[in-house]
Amino acid sequence: MYRYDEFDRTFVLERIAEFRDQVQRRLSGELTEDQFKPLRLMNGVYLQLHAYMLRIAIPYGTLSSAQLRVLAQIARDHDRGYGHFTTRQNLQFNWIALKDVPEILEKLASVEMHAIQTSGNCIRNVTADHFAGAAADEIADPRPYAEMLRQWSSLHPEFTFLPRKFKVAVTGAPHDRAAIKVHDIGLQLTRDDEGRLGFVVHVGGGQGRTPMIAETIRDFLPEEDLLAYCEAILRVYNLDGRRDNKYKARIKILVHETGAAEFAAAVEAEFAALKGETAPLPPDEVARIAAYFAPPAFAAMPARSEAFDRALHDDPAFARFAARNVHPHKVPGHAIVTVSLKPVGTPPGDATAAQMEAVADIAERYSFGEIRVSHEQNLVLPHVRRDDLPAVFAALSQAELATPNAGLVTDIISCPGLDYCALATARSIPVAERLTERFADLDRQHAIGDLKIKISGCINACGHHHVGHIGILGLERNGEEFYQITLGGSGDESCAIGEIVGKGFSSAEIVDAVETVIDTYLGLRNAPQETFLTAYRRVGEAPFREALYAAAQ
Amino acid sequence: MPLYRDGGFVEDDWLFPPDDAPLPASGKVAVSKARFSAERDTLLARSEAIGVVLEAGDRLDDIAADLSRLALIAIRFPKFGDGRPYSLARLLRDRHGFRSELRATGDVLRDQIVPMLRAGFDALEPSHPGTIAALHEKRIVAVSHHYQPAAAGVSEKAPDRHPWRRISVALP
Amino acid sequence: MAKRPKIFRPVAATANDLSTGAVVFRGRDGTWSPDIAAAEIAATPEAADTLLAAAQADQDADRVIEPALIEIVQAGAFVRPAALREMIRTTGPTIALPADPPPARR
Numbered sequence: 001m002y003r004y005d006e007f008d009r010t011f012v013l014e015r016i017a018e019f020r021d022q023v024q025r026r027l028s029g030e031l032t033e034d035q036f037k038p039l040r041l042m043n044g045v046y047l048q049l050h051a052y053m054l055r056i057a058i059p060y061g062t063l064s065s066a067q068l069r070v071l072a073q074i075a076r077d078h079d080r081g082y083g084h085f086t087t088r089q090n091l092q093f094n095w096i097a098l099k100d101v102p103e104i105l106e107k108l109a110s111v112e113m114h115a116i117q118t119s120g121n122c123i124r125n126v127t128a129d130h131f132a133g134a135a136a137d138e139i140a141d142p143r144p145y146a147e148m149l150r151q152w153s154s155l156h157p158e159f160t161f162l163p164r165k166f167k168v169a170v171t172g173a174p175h176d177r178a179a180i181k182v183h184d185i186g187l188q189l190t191r192d193d194e195g196r197l198g199f200v201v202h203v204g205g206g207q208g209r210t211p212m213i214a215e216t217i218r219d220f221l222p223e224e225d226l227l228a229y230c231e232a233i234l235r236v237y238n239l240d241g242r243r244d245n246k247y248k249a250r251i252k253i254l255v256h257e258t259g260a261a262e263f264a265a266a267v268e269a270e271f272a273a274l275k276g277e278t279a280p281l282p283p284d285e286v287a288r289i290a291a292y293f294a295p296p297a298f299a300a301m302p303a304r305s306e307a308f309d310r311a312l313h314d315d316p317a318f319a320r321f322a323a324r325n326v327h328p329h330k331v332p333g334h335a336i337v338t339v340s341l342k343p344v345g346t347p348p349g350d351a352t353a354a355q356m357e358a359v360a361d362i363a364e365r366y367s368f369g370e371i372r373v374s375h376e377q378n379l380v381l382p383h384v385r386r387d388d389l390p391a392v393f394a395a396l397s398q399a400e401l402a403t404p405n406a407g408l409v410t411d412i413i414s415c416p417g418l419d420y421c422a423l424a425t426a427r428s429i430p431v432a433e434r435l436t437e438r439f440a441d442l443d444r445q446h447a448i449g450d451l452k453i454k455i456s457g458c459i460n461a462c463g464h465h466h467v468g469h470i471g472i473l474g475l476e477r478n479g480e481e482f483y484q485i486t487l488g489g490s491g492d493e494s495c496a497i498g499e500i501v502g503k504g505f506s507s508a509e510i511v512d513a514v515e516t517v518i519d520t521y522l523g524l525r526n527a528p529q530e531t532f533l534t535a536y537r538r539v540g541e542a543p544f545r546e547a548l549y550a551a552a553q
Numbered sequence: 554m555p556l557y558r559d560g561g562f563v564e565d566d567w568l569f570p571p572d573d574a575p576l577p578a579s580g581k582v583a584v585s586k587a588r589f590s591a592e593r594d595t596l597l598a599r600s601e602a603i604g605v606v607l608e609a610g611d612r613l614d615d616i617a618a619d620l621s622r623l624a625l626i627a628i629r630f631p632k633f634g635d636g637r638p639y640s641l642a643r644l645l646r647d648r649h650g651f652r653s654e655l656r657a658t659g660d661v662l663r664d665q666i667v668p669m670l671r672a673g674f675d676a677l678e679p680s681h682p683g684t685i686a687a688l689h690e691k692r693i694v695a696v697s698h699h700y701q702p703a704a705a706g707v708s709e710k711a712p713d714r715h716p717w718r719r720i721s722v723a724l725p
Numbered sequence: 726m727a728k729r730p731k732i733f734r735p736v737a738a739t740a741n742d743l744s745t746g747a748v749v750f751r752g753r754d755g756t757w758s759p760d761i762a763a764a765e766i767a768a769t770p771e772a773a774d775t776l777l778a779a780a781q782a783d784q785d786a787d788r789v790i791e792p793a794l795i796e797i798v799q800a801g802a803f804v805r806p807a808a809l810r811e812m813i814r815t816t817g818p819t820i821a822l823p824a825d826p827p828p829a830r831r
C-alpha cells in the first residue's frame with residue numbers, strides 16, 4: 001500500500017485546517033450556504049434527507065486493517081454504528097453533524113485517509129480493479145498509476161472547477177472489473193509489441209441520464225506520458241466542455257457533440273504542445289511509487305491445498321462459498337476472497353462497526369492486513385492462502401459476512417435511494433431487500449448462475465442500472481414509486497447499455513416482474529452454462545417483453 | 554475595486570474604458586479583446602502601456618502574436634465555479650511565455666486564491682468584502698503543499714527530489 | 726417543493742439544522758424542532774407565504790438550511806407529511822437500519 005511521508009501528511013493536515021476554517025466561517029455566518037455549499041462538497045460533505053453525509057475516499061478501493069478499524073470507530077462515535085460502501089469504492093456515513101467533520105477528518109488523517117475530492121466538479125477519487133495486485137489475469141498492477149493520478153489530481157490548480165465531476169478508472173487486466181468504459185477516462189494497462197507498458201485510453205463513458213460507452217482515443221499511450229496525456233484531456237474538457245447546461249456538462253457530451261475523431265485530434269494537439277512544457281514521468285519516480293505496491297511476502301505454496309480440498313468435500317456450505325466467493329490468485333497456493341455485504345434482506349453495501357472490525361481482524365490474520373472495496377459494494381480479502389480458506393470462511397460466517405452469493409442474483413448493487421438520498425425519486429434498498437428475500441434459496445441462486453441486478457433510485461444512476469444485466473430504475477409518477485426495467489446491460493469489457501424493456505412496474509409488481517424475467521431466462525437457456533447475459537444476447541428482448549407484458553394485453 | 558498585487562493592496566494604475574467610451578488621451582488602458590482587435594493599430598501606437606481584458610470563454614489564438622506587447626491581461630471569473638480562466642492562465646504563462654501582469658477579476662474569493670496564484674495570476678481584484686478583509690488581515694488558511702508544479706514564473710520550492718512536489722514560498 | 730401547489734393544502738415549514746443537519750420543523754413559537762406535531766401549520770396561501778418568508782429569514786440568520794414548505798395531512802391532533810419523501814425525512818428510512826447486537830450478546 002502507499003504510505004504517507006511527511007509531505008503527504010502535511011498536505012492532508014493543511015487541508016483539514018483549511019476546511020476547519022471554512023466550517024467555522026459557515027457556522028459563524030461569515031459564509032452563506034450558497035458560498036459554503038461548493039466548499040463542503042469539495043470535501044465530501046453533502047446534505048441528504050436526514051442529515052449531512054460524509055463521503056470518505058478509499059483510493060482505488062485499497063484499505064488496511066488499521067484504516068478499517070478507524071472507520072468502524074468513526075461509525076460508532078459519530079454516526080449510528082454503520083457505514084455504506086459505494087459503487088465508487090468509497091465509504092459514506094449518513095448521520096454526520098457538520099460541526100464534527102473537522103474532528104472526523106483528523107481521525108481519518110491519523111490513518112492516512114481523507115475526504116478530498118469525493119464530490120464537486122473536480123477529478124474524483126480514482127478507482128481501480130478491486131483484484132489489483134492479486135488477479136491471475138493481470139498484466140500489471142494498476143494501483144501505482146492510480147496513486148500517481150490521485151496525487152496529480154489532488155487540489156490541481158487548473159482542474160478544480162471543471163464543467164462537471166470527472167471520474168477516472170484504471171485496470172491492469174483484460175477482464176474489466178472496474179467498469180472503465182463507463183468512466184470519463186478509462187485506462188487499461190497493456191503492452192506494445194516490444195513489451196513496453198502503456199495504456200489504452202478510453203474517454204467519454206458515463207451513466208446518468210445520458211448513458212454512453214467510452215470512445216477509445218489512444219490504442220497505446222506509453223507509461224511515461226500518462227500525466228501529460230491526462231492533462232491534455234482535462235484541459236480540452238475544461239476549456240470546451242459545456243457550462244450552459246448541467247445535464248450536458250460531462251465530457252461524454254463534449255466527445256459526442258465534437259465527434260470522437262475530432263475530439264481525439266484536439267487532445268493529441270494539446271498533448272503534443274504539452275510535451276514540450278512538462279517532463280515525462282521519470283522511471284525512478286514510477287519505481288518509487290510502484291515499490292509501495294510490491295507483492296507481500298507470499299510463502300511458497302503448492303498450487304493444491306489439502307485442507308481446502310478436504311473442506312470442499314466435507315462441508316457443502318464451504319463448497320458453495322468456494323464456488324462463488326473464492327477467485328484465482330496469481331501466486332500458487334493463494335486465492336482472493338469476496339466478503340459479501342449482501343446477506344438476504346439487508347441494505348447492499350452496508351457494514352456495521354463490528355463487521356468492519358471483524359474484517360479488519362480476519363485480514364490481519366489471513367490477508368497481510370489488506371482489504372479491498374469493490375465497486376460491487378463488497379469487500380475483498382486479496383491475498384489468502386488456500387490452506388486458510390476454511391478458517392476464513394468460518395470467521396466470516398461468524399460475522400454474517402460469508403453469504404456465498406458473489407456474482408449471483410442476490411449480489412445486488414443498489415444506491416441508497418429515497419431512504420437516504422435527497423435527489424431520489426424512489427426507494428431502491430427495499431426493492432433490493434425484497435429481491436434477496438424472493439431469491440433467498442441458495443440452490444436456486446446457484447442454479448440461476450451469474451446475474452447482475454443493479455438498482456438506482458433516480459436517473460443519476462449511482463446504482464449503475466444501465467450496466468446491470470437486469471437494471472432497475474426507480475421513478476415517481478403522481479406521488480407513486482414505479483420501476484423501469486432494462487435488460488442486457490454490462491459493465492465489463494463487453495460493455496453495453498441495457499435496453500428499456502417496456503413500461504414500468506409498481507412497487508408491488510417489481511419483484512414478480514424480475515422473477516418473470518429470470519424464469520423466462522431459465523426456460524430458454526440452452527444449457528446451464530449459458531449465462532443470463534449470453535442468453536439475452538442470443539435471443540434479444542422479445543421473449544422477455546412477451547413474458548412481462550403478454551398477460552396485460 | 555481594491556487591487557492585490559505582490560502580497561499587498563496597491564492603487565490600481567490601469568484604466569478600463571468601456572467598449573463604447575472613447576479611449577482616454579493618456580494613461581495605461583486595458584480593453585476587451587473585441588476592441589483590441591478592432592482598434593489594434595491605434596492601441597499599439599500609444600506611448601503608454603496597453604492591456605486586454607478577457608472573458609472566461611475567450612480564446613488566445615487571435616491575440617497570441619501580440620502578447621509580447623501587452624503589459625496586462627485581466628481574466629474575468631463570471632462565477633468562481635467557472636474554471637476556464639485557470640486554463641487560460643496556464644496557456645498564457647506556460648505556452649505563450651506571457652510575463653507581464655495577469656490579473657484575476659470578477660468572482661474572486663479567498664478559497665480560490667491559492668489555485669489562482671498557482672495557475673499564474675499575480676494580481677487579484679476581489680470584490681467580496683470577506684475576501685478583502687481576510688487578505689488585509691492575512692487570515693487566509695490554505696494548503697501550501699502541492700502535488701503539481703505551478704505555472705511558469707511562479708516561485709515555489711521543490712522540497713525533495715520528487716518531480717512534482719512543490720511548497721508555496723509564501724501564502725497570501 | 727417550495728412552489729405553491731395549484732390546489733392549496735395546508736403546509737408546514739421544514740429545513741435542516743445548520744450545525745447538525747437534523748431534520749427540523751418551524752414551530753408555532755418560531756423555534757425549529759424535530760417534532761412535526763409542534764409545527765406551525767399554514768392553512769391559507771397567504772399564511773403559507775408568511776411562513777416561508779419566516780423560514781427563509783431563519784436561513785439568512787444561519788439557523789437552518791434548505792427551508793421548504795411541505796404539504797401535510799392532518800387527522801385531529803395527528804400531523805404527517807403528505808409525500809413519501811417527506812415522511813421518510815420525518816420518520817427515518819423505511820428499512821431496518823444495520824445494527825450490531827448489543828455488547829452483552831457479542
Ligand code: SF4
Pocket residue numbers: 415416417418421422423424425456457458459460461462463
Ligand atoms: S441514483 Fe439517484 S437516488 Fe440513487 S444515490 Fe444516486 S442520486 Fe441518489
